[in-house]
Amino acid sequence: MAQVKLLGFWYSPFSHRVEWALKIKGVKYEYIEEDRNNKSSLFLQSNPIHKKIPVLIHNGKPIIESMLILEYIYETFDGPSILPKEPYDRALARFWAKFLDDKVMAVVNTFFRKGEEQEKGKEEVFEMLKVLDNELKDKKFFVGDKFGFAEIVANMVALWVGVYEEASGVVLVTSQNPKICAWRDEYINYSPVKKYLPPRRDELLTFFQPRARAQATTSASAPK
Incomplete structure (x- = not known):
């Protein structure tokens, strides 16, 4: 075995x-x-x-x-596929997964860096959100109506960004990103996905809050 x-x-x-x-x-x-x-x-x-x-x-x-x-x-491994059956859809899923993965550090820098690094991160994240908002339009998920490879990689945007926003007070996803907001709600409440979501969102928030406060304190005490 x-x-x-x-x-x-x-x-x-x-x-x-x-x-x-x-x-x-x-x-x-x-x-x-x-x-x-x-x-x-x-x-x-x-x-x-x-x-x-x-x-x-x-x-x-x-x-x-x-x-x-x-x-x-x-x-x-055998079992349900995490990538679509059709070659074009597989390529599309991999494209969006890579796009999202490439933006991870910009997201992190936005919440857990200060000064120029944070501003640079914000600009990159805002551009990413514009691209995603335009792509999703009326789509349920990135590729068709099935949760899969791209959504797995998108967990940072779907769940962790909200936790980081609450922990740090830095808000990125707003009413200017209506498709992202709708997609995120669909993502979190999609019944086949809910059982895979981290069961400890409150603990995630508790974990990240001290780090966000520490960054804010460092920034406030830094020479102007």
Whole structure:
């Protein structure tokens, strides 16, 4: 029987990407929570170069980087597909997944950086939201009416951005992004997805609030 382990952080959207894919596929796995400040020997041996989560270990072989892990899960395990059947739709799903993944650091910089880095992040995120708003239009999801690869990667925009906004007081998604707002509501309330969403949103907020306050304090005390 295949042995599957996932090393991650409970508060990480990247870890949750992989968990969702495994759950959609119906893959049985062991989740191992890592300590950010005291990573396990298994983790360090499995990802000695980047030392980042998530790490998927399948039959003793480690796979790293969440996007590559999602592709590995798609290709390796039986069960419902996380990518569309039609080649064009698969390409479209991969395109939007990459687009969203490329913007992750801009989102993070907007909430957890200050000064020029934050302003640069805001500009990039606002442009991303315009593009997404135009793309979604009246679509339920990025590719057809089925939750899949692009939505898994979009979990940062769908859920974590709202948590970050509440924790930091920096608001990005507004009435100027009506399609994003509608898509986010559809995403969070879509019944096949709800069971895969992090069950601890309040804990996510509690986790990120001190970090946001620390950044605000640092900014306020910095020389003008």
